[in-house]
Amino acid sequence: MPPDEIERLCRAIVPGTGAVEVQALAKGLISETYRVVRDGVAYALKAAAPNRAEFGLDLAWEAQLLEPAGSVGLAPPLVYCDPKLAVVSRWVVGRSWSPQEVRRTANITKIAGLLRRVHALPIPLPPRVMSPMSWMQVYGRALSRHTRGAVDVPLRTAAESRLQQLAELPAATGVVCHSDLHAMNVIQVDDILTLLDWEYAHVSDPLWDLAGWAANNDFEPEKQRELLMDYLGTAPTVAERQRLRLLIWLYDYVCLLWSELYLKTRRDGVNGIRKRSTLLDARLRLPAHYAA
Numbered sequence: 001m002p003p004d005e006i007e008r009l010c011r012a013i014v015p016g017t018g019a020v021e022v023q024a025l026a027k028g029l030i031s032e033t034y035r036v037v038r039d040g041v042a043y044a045l046k047a048a049a050p051n052r053a054e055f056g057l058d059l060a061w062e063a064q065l066l067e068p069a070g071s072v073g074l075a076p077p078l079v080y081c082d083p084k085l086a087v088v089s090r091w092v093v094g095r096s097w098s099p100q101e102v103r104r105t106a107n108i109t110k111i112a113g114l115l116r117r118v119h120a121l122p123i124p125l126p127p128r129v130m131s132p133m134s135w136m137q138v139y140g141r142a143l144s145r146h147t148r149g150a151v152d153v154p155l156r157t158a159a160e161s162r163l164q165q166l167a168e169l170p171a172a173t174g175v176v177c178h179s180d181l182h183a184m185n186v187i188q189v190d191d192i193l194t195l196l197d198w199e200y201a202h203v204s205d206p207l208w209d210l211a212g213w214a215a216n217n218d219f220e221p222e223k224q225r226e227l228l229m230d231y232l233g234t235a236p237t238v239a240e241r242q243r244l245r246l247l248i249w250l251y252d253y254v255c256l257l258w259s260e261l262y263l264k265t266r267r268d269g270v271n272g273i274r275k276r277s278t279l280l281d282a283r284l285r286l287p288a289h290y291a292a
Helices: 003-013 059-071 105-119 132-147 153-167 207-216 221-232 238-265 270-284
Strands: 020-027 031-038 041-048 078-082 086-090 175-177 186-189 192-195 202-204
Touching (some): 003 041, 059 078, 105 192, 105 207, 132 238
Antiparallel strands (some): 175 202
């Protein structure tokens, strides 16, 4: 969004009457994020990209979720929502964990507890239900428009095989999933954890969020089992362990599709995403990485 346009938007929807100070933070596939200061108060503004509906995401559903999540400290307090334009939340001052902190046993326990609270949130109606197959279809359609139908057949075949294996396991009851769990989206304020960036949130298998945290932090099998046991509060069944392993592979595959689409459609911030895309492509072809 051009600077003059985002400044006009901030003046219109950010609370206060004074001048606005706007700092661009990030630009993704479906939104742009800004830090806005007005009358001495800081806010996070997430402006919707024109293609947001293409990915099945909408600000109105997100706002319905942010209200209860913000009221219990799971998300920054919601300030304003225009379903066609932007979401404004209070700025949260805290810090993200380092890669070393992410792997500590005490912090794995904290994340497991955080996810239990997220998964207990009331589901806004009508529910936005997504699955690994749904994400594959969304990104696959978008990629086909930029790659003239080119598909990595071995990876696609491997994904379909894992979807079939997942379908043969006992189904899980759908819950609210954040679906974008990485270290930069978890902010520690004193001893409290708050989650940022809920735009990909949806209703799905609760282990999808565990898979996301394990995949994005490159957890080895031992740490994956530790996370699963802490989340369940008991020793997992064989089926639960298998579900998590399958979902970790599928999460990596969905992230690879997202990365490929970003690299096809964006010019900024591509170096880090290209590096991650290369890593994901390599390890998805190594079944041993996802073994028990």
